[in-house]
Amino acid sequence: MTAPADALDQLRRYAPDVVEPDDFDVFWRDTLAGAAAHPVLVDVRPERTDLRLVHTWDVTFAGFGGDRVRAWYTRPAGTDAPLPTVVEYAGYGRGRGLPHERLTWPVAGYAHLLMDNRGQSGQYAVGDTPDRHGAPGGPWPVTWGILDPRDYHYRRLITDAVRAVDAARALPGVDPTRVAAVGNSQGGGLALAVAGLVDGLAALLTTAPFLCDVQRAVTLTDVAPYGEIGRYLAVHREAEEAVRRTLSYVDGVSFARRATAPAHFGIGLRDTVCPPSTGFAAYNRYGTGTGADPEAREIHVYPFNGHEGGEALHVRRQLRWLAATLGAPPAAGRA
Structure with a gap:
């Protein structure tokens, strides 16, 4: 059943104080400084796509620890003007796929950088970026290195996401002052982290964001990816304290508090993958630590939809909001 009006009202007021380690800012400052020690663009080469209305380049940039991360850079054919740019992050278990698979943003006139997910290729889409950093943890990406925040997969993936914005700003034909972070599910969680970590981000569009209010989320659903953390703890019962400590460094609510960019959210109230209250937690805390204008954010709720959210209708709303x-x-x- 869909949420009744009083339940939706509670969601609109749900703003938890999530567990946040004292060294949260230092942890991320030092992590990003280590990545920034490497020149961001490694290789940019044209990619044949057989498409006539867009041009695509195969981009390699230096992510976490200088690791090579792949991305597709696509822009409309017929213009060399510096364009507003969308940096997009893919969902859990996905890679960057093939360059013709995601054309909404370049067809709408934006430059578009689609980041590969290190190590996650093969479950839903192919990718080209390995994750060579091994550490104790479970068999799923969400549990790789989960016993220590320094080893955690999402430390690397979030760093890659930040560096993707740096790479986009360094590419030809990009207006570096008009870069938006965009994603759904895991991609929405990465975009939200970027909003809390990147200076001067122009906009955030996040739908059904993963890794928000994460300490509570793992108790709300058995569906993957959160369910994979639960399954890990069902076997490693003594690991709960270490796991919860690690998760406190990647909670989207903490990143949301630090964000300043205008923001556009989407939530399906029947979502069992990323429970709706967790997305509302990030939305209701968005910009509260920076004094950001609350009128510069909006949320669209789909009462009868799950993780798919508003799909094409929501994309149309995103397109109109981002253009404005x-x-x-x-x-x-x-020109």
């Missing part, structure tokens, strides 16, 4: 927020990109053929 960043300024519509120029039409093809105009």
